[in-house]
Amino acid sequence: MSDKVRECCSGWYEGKCRLSESVQGWGCRLMVCVPDAMPNNEHDKKVLFHHVYSFAQENGILECPHYREAIIDEVIDTPARLLEMVVVKSPLRTDLLSVKNE
Ligand code: SF4
Numbered sequence: 001m002s003d004k005v006r007e008c009c010s011g012w013y014e015g016k017c018r019l020s021e022s023v024q025g026w027g028c029r030l031m032v033c034v035p036d037a038m039p040n041n042e043h044d045k046k047v048l049f050h051h052v053y054s055f056a057q058e059n060g061i062l063e064c065p066h067y068r069e070a071i072i073d074e075v076i077d078t079p080a081r082l083l084e085m086v087v088v089k090s091p092l093r094t095d096l097l098s099v100k101n102e
Contacts, residue, residue: 002060004030009064017066023084026052027071028061034085045076052076 001009008016008030019025025034033055039045052072056062062069075081 001063005060005064009066012066019085019088023088024075024081025085026056026075028056028064028067030059030061031056034089035082036086036089038079038082038086039076049073049076 017028019029019031019034025031031052033052035048039048049072053069056067056069056072061067
């Protein structure tokens with residue numbers, strides 16, 4: 001377990017495991033790998049899952065007893081939760097896309 005994860009884990013409290021107060025993200029405040037676009041198809045979803053899971057693995061987050069890795073699939077299958085992160089990453093781009101699609 002990395003020092004960062006150990007430190008975060010030791011100060012765990014209910015509600016801590018989210019990207020920010022307003023965005024749940026991937027269910028961990030250290031999972032900062034937010035997507036810059038919504039997946040368009042199953043292939044995109046698989047690529048996104050691989051990217052996010054690899055990030056969690058490489059950063060030792062999967063070793064945290066408070067991390068629930070099933071949340072990655074749940075978020076990928078819930079467009080509203082994914083969109084929250086896309087907006088964080090590219091607010092201007094998301095505005096432009098929503099105007100274009102109206
Ligand atoms: S899952 Fe673990 S590392 Fe992530 S925010 Fe929760 S306690 Fe911290």
